[in-house]
Amino acid sequence: MDFKEHIIDKLTELTKLDRGTVSGAVETPPDEKLGDLAFPCFPLAKVMRKAPPLIAQELASQLSSDELIDKVDAVGGYLNFFYNRAAFINDTVSAARSAGDGWGRSDEGSGKTVLVEYSSPNIAKPFHIGHLFSTAVGNSLAKIYKFLGYDVQSLNHLGDWGTQFGKLICAYKRWGDPEVIEKDPINELLKIYVRFHEEAEKDPSLDDEAREYFKRLEDGDEEATALWSHFRELSLKEFNRIYDMLGVKFDSYNGEAFYSDKMDEVVQILRDKGLLVESGGAMVVDLSDMDMPPCMILKSDGATIYATRDIAAALYRHRTYNFYKNIYVVGLPQSLHFRQIFETMKRAGWEWSKDCVHVGFGLVKLPGKNMSTRHGDVIFLEDVLNESIEKTRAIIENNNSAVDDIDDVSKKIGIGAVLYTFLKNSREKDIVFSWESMLDFDGESAPYCMYGYARGKSILRRAEGIDYSNADLTKSVSDDAYTLVKQLELFGDAVKDAAAKYEPFYVTRYVTNLVKLFNKFYNTNPIMRDDVPEDVKKARLAIVDAVCTVIRSALALLGIDVVESM
Numbered sequence: 001m002d003f004k005e006h007i008i009d010k011l012t013e014l015t016k017l018d019r020g021t022v023s024g025a026v027e028t029p030p031d032e033k034l035g036d037l038a039f040p041c042f043p044l045a046k047v048m049r050k051a052p053p054l055i056a057q058e059l060a061s062q063l064s065s066d067e068l069i070d071k072v073d074a075v076g077g078y079l080n081f082f083y084n085r086a087a088f089i090n091d092t093v094s095a096a097r098s099a100g101d102g103w104g105r106s107d108e109g110s111g112k113t114v115l116v117e118y119s120s121p122n123i124a125k126p127f128h129i130g131h132l133f134s135t136a137v138g139n140s141l142a143k144i145y146k147f148l149g150y151d152v153q154s155l156n157h158l159g160d161w162g163t164q165f166g167k168l169i170c171a172y173k174r175w176g177d178p179e180v181i182e183k184d185p186i187n188e189l190l191k192i193y194v195r196f197h198e199e200a201e202k203d204p205s206l207d208d209e210a211r212e213y214f215k216r217l218e219d220g221d222e223e224a225t226a227l228w229s230h231f232r233e234l235s236l237k238e239f240n241r242i243y244d245m246l247g248v249k250f251d252s253y254n255g256e257a258f259y260s261d262k263m264d265e266v267v268q269i270l271r272d273k274g275l276l277v278e279s280g281g282a283m284v285v286d287l288s289d290m291d292m293p294p295c296m297i298l299k300s301d302g303a304t305i306y307a308t309r310d311i312a313a314a315l316y317r318h319r320t321y322n323f324y325k326n327i328y329v330v331g332l333p334q335s336l337h338f339r340q341i342f343e344t345m346k347r348a349g350w351e352w353s354k355d356c357v358h359v360g361f362g363l364v365k366l367p368g369k370n371m372s373t374r375h376g377d378v379i380f381l382e383d384v385l386n387e388s389i390e391k392t393r394a395i396i397e398n399n400n401s402a403v404d405d406i407d408d409v410s411k412k413i414g415i416g417a418v419l420y421t422f423l424k425n426s427r428e429k430d431i432v433f434s435w436e437s438m439l440d441f442d443g444e445s446a447p448y449c450m451y452g453y454a455r456g457k458s459i460l461r462r463a464e465g466i467d468y469s470n471a472d473l474t475k476s477v478s479d480d481a482y483t484l485v486k487q488l489e490l491f492g493d494a495v496k497d498a499a500a501k502y503e504p505f506y507v508t509r510y511v512t513n514l515v516k517l518f519n520k521f522y523n524t525n526p527i528m529r530d531d532v533p534e535d536v537k538k539a540r541l542a543i544v545d546a547v548c549t550v551i552r553s554a555l556a557l558l559g560i561d562v563v564e565s566m
């Protein structure tokens with residue numbers, strides 16, 4: 001039985017308001033002491049021509065307690081409802097336990113496709129910490145939407161096209177040493193790319209050569225294409241090491257190159273709509289009435305650019321997936337770019353452009369010499385992950401914890417700690433990376449949440465042999481049990497909020513609070529102690545079991561794997 005719906009039914013009957021109005025008005029009181037649900041009587045004052053406090057009192061006197069409601073108080077202009085705690089705990093824990101991994105899920109997304117584009121590093125360029133941020137947020141959002149029943153496609157829009165590939169081919173042909181590059185592809189390719197720029201300054205004919213190579217690449221020349229695809233493969237191999245460590249998978253790696261033959265159509269559409277205007281030899285869409293600089297579509301040499309490829313990609317995605325939402329998890333510095341292309345798409349008459357969303361995120365600061373980075377490259381990021389794993393291992397060894405597989409446990413905690421850091425706050429906030437808070441087992445961190453889970457599992461292991469499947473949940477009613485179970489009930493709401501606002505931190509905050517309340521619960525509600533009556537013990541074990549399942553589900557939505565003991 002849904003407590004909230006029950007109260008809405010009662011209020012609707014009593015006030016003769018329509019049900020939607022009542023359900024829109026009820027709210028959660030700011031303080032638990034004020035009850036579980038409140039109904040503000042202010043909107044009734046006009047109709048009933050009475051002061052709200054009086055209305056509240058009259059209504060309270062007409063509402064009697066029942067099997068779900070303990071009491072109704074009138075306070076000021078509010079009606080405050082208190083649930084019957086035993087019934088609430090019993091209902092919620094039973095429902096959560098029978099739902100198992102399905103608790104909090106919904107089918108709101110059924111039949112709808114959500115595209116989540118994230119990570120999207122550039123070939124032959126460093127995978128920097130911003131790409132890692134994008135990867136953490138995008139991976140989590142993809143999981144969140146799946147949990148809500150959406151068909152999700154994870155897209156990696158690789159930066160694998162553009163005039164810089166002409167330069168890279170030119171540089172490779174002059175100075176590339178295949179053996180050296182094979183060993184450390186990204187850094188070495190970057191090196192010759194930088195060298196190209198230095199040399200081109202002295203000898204501008206290099207630029208012409210590079211242009212020629214890019215032209216050849218565009219025309220499908222065999223040698224140029226083979227080199228390009230070699231660079232792409234080498235880079236992807238590096239990126240995949242990071243993705244493997246994080247457990248991240250993509251459904252598509254169609255990058256900018258994939259759209260290189262799909263841009264003529266876009267240019268034609270924009271031209272036909274009369275949107276293209278000339279500006280210094282280039283073709284642009286004028287957006288001055290929106291206070292934006294023009295969106296560049298064709299460069300003066302006729303070459304297409306980043307924005308054009310993005311517009312072609314959006315059109316392709318619309319046709320291929322008929323998406324419900326097309327989400328771009330890309331850093332905030334690209335906000336203007338996305339506003340420009342979305343506006344251009346809108347002017348092209350594509351009404352679905354309203355379903356394209358830029359999900360931006362802040363900057364990452366790396367304080368301290370241990371975390372400084374010269375290149376911020378893929379090696380460096382692997383170092384960050386490995387260092388996190390090593391530090392975790394040291395902490396576990398120091399604690400003398402009984403852990404079965406220390407490699408596995410350190411890895412899961414170490415990686416979880418990094419992911420959590422990116423998902424802890426509203427994504428637009430800048431992040432300051434700090435080992436101390438990342439690996440603080442007592443603070444708001446992945447290890448803290450994971451420890452809560454492991455702790456619960458260890459209680460359940462000790463209870464092996466006790467059958468609590470039919471526990472009478474009304475036997476464990478206490479303040480801390482009640483607060484904990486109320487939090488348990490809110491899981492689905494947290495997931496929905498996260499999806500609606502593209503903010504995984506709703507889930508992060510949810511699970512952190514759940515663990516906090518869980519710690520409090522098992523400190524004040526002894527479970528396996530000898531003096532605890534059998535029926536109370538069983539009821540508490542059932543709560544522990546339900547909470548563990550939800551901690552695991554919630555952390556999974558953040559891309560974090562739990563460990564059974566730590």
Ligand code: ARG
Nearest residue numbers: 120121122157158159310330
């Ligand atoms: N490759 C770009 C970068 O590293 C990010 C691509 C973002 N996605 C897009 N559809 N423009 O900055």
